[in-house]
Amino acid sequence: NAGVTQTPKFQVLKTGQSMTLQCAQDMNHNSMYWYRQDPGMGLRLIYYSASEGTTDKGEVPNGYNVSRLNKREFSLRLESAAPSQTSVYFCASSPYPLAGGLFSGANVLTFGAGSRLTVL
Amino acid sequence: AQSVTQLDSHVSVSEGTPVLLRCNYSSSYSPSLFWYVQHPNKGLQLLLKYTSAATLVKGINGFEAEFKKSETSFHLTKPSAHMSDAAEYFCVVTYGQNFVFGPGTRLSVLP
Numbered sequence: 001n002a003g004v005t006q007t008p009k010f011q012v013l014k015t016g017q018s019m020t021l022q023c024a025q026d027m028n029h030n031s032m033y034w035y036r037q038d039p040g041m042g043l044r045l046i047y048y049s050a051s052e053g054t055t056d057k058g059e060v061p062n063g064y065n066v067s068r069l070n071k072r073e074f075s076l077r078l079e080s081a082a083p084s085q086t087s088v089y090f091c092a093s094s095p096y097p098l099a100g101g102l103f104s105g106a107n108v109l110t111f112g113a114g115s116r117l118t119v120l
Numbered sequence: 121a122q123s124v125t126q127l128d129s130h131v132s133v134s135e136g137t138p139v140l141l142r143c144n145y146s147s148s149y150s151p152s153l154f155w156y157v158q159h160p161n162k163g164l165q166l167l168l169k170y171t172s173a174a175t176l177v178k179g180i181n182g183f184e185a186e187f188k189k190s191e192t193s194f195h196l197t198k199p200s201a202h203m204s205d206a207a208e209y210f211c212v213v214t215y216g217q218n219f220v221f222g223p224g225t226r227l228s229v230l231p
Contacts, residue, residue, distance in 0.1 A: 031217050033219075035221075040129070040223060040224075041223060042210060042221040042222055042223040042224050043164075043210070043221040044221075045218075045219075048217070050217055090163060090164065092164075094217065094219075096217040107152065107214065107217065108154070108166055108169060109154075109156075109164075109166075109212075109219055110166075111156075111163040111164040111165075112163055113162065113163040114161075114162075114163050
């Protein structure tokens with residue numbers, strides 16, 4: 001199983017350019033997430049999606065858009081990149097909401113390998 | 121609101137000595153708690169999870185964590201550090217679909 005796959009792994013952009021980070025999971029998970037990781041700040045949630053066709057803002061959504069294309073794929077788009085968006089981006093998925101009233105402790109995040117983005 | 125505090129941003133131990141990484145949380149609900157590990161330039165990997173069964177949780181690579189409700193703590197321990205344990209460790213609290221990450225503790229292991 002590939003788990004969660006992100007592309008690209010590295011990207012350098014100039015201020016004002018746009019790009020899309022792609023994410024796909026093959027675990028039949030319902031929820032998908034985009035986080036950014038900056039030194040000393042842990043992971044901060046950008047957007048998440050609880051099901052196909054639904055998306056919700058997280059802690060730091062400004063400057064980003066997302067699209068839940070289908071159950072497997074969840075993309076993150078930077079329409080006009082800024083230096084403040086230089087970061088490592090992680091996609092993740094989880095089985096929540098859980099079928100059959102399963103105990104919530106089974107809701108575990110599985111992460112992709114990350115995408116390192118530099119905006120000059 | 122839920123929050124996570126990791127009391128040490130950096131912990132340094134010698135190989136073969138015990139490891140203690142501290143985590144305190146606040147949550148309005150009965151939480152699920154996790155520890156994730158991130159090795160340099162890698163993604164995050166689940167180390168262990170607490171889901172209100174046993175309060176002492178065993179994870180991979182010899183790590184354990186104990187849930188103490190009275191202290192709202194979920195500290196991570198390992199009896200004997202190995203060089204391969206050098207990494208960033210994140211404590212995470214969750215309820216439902218929302219996950220809240222602590223700022224991380226960087227563990228260094230000295231030879």
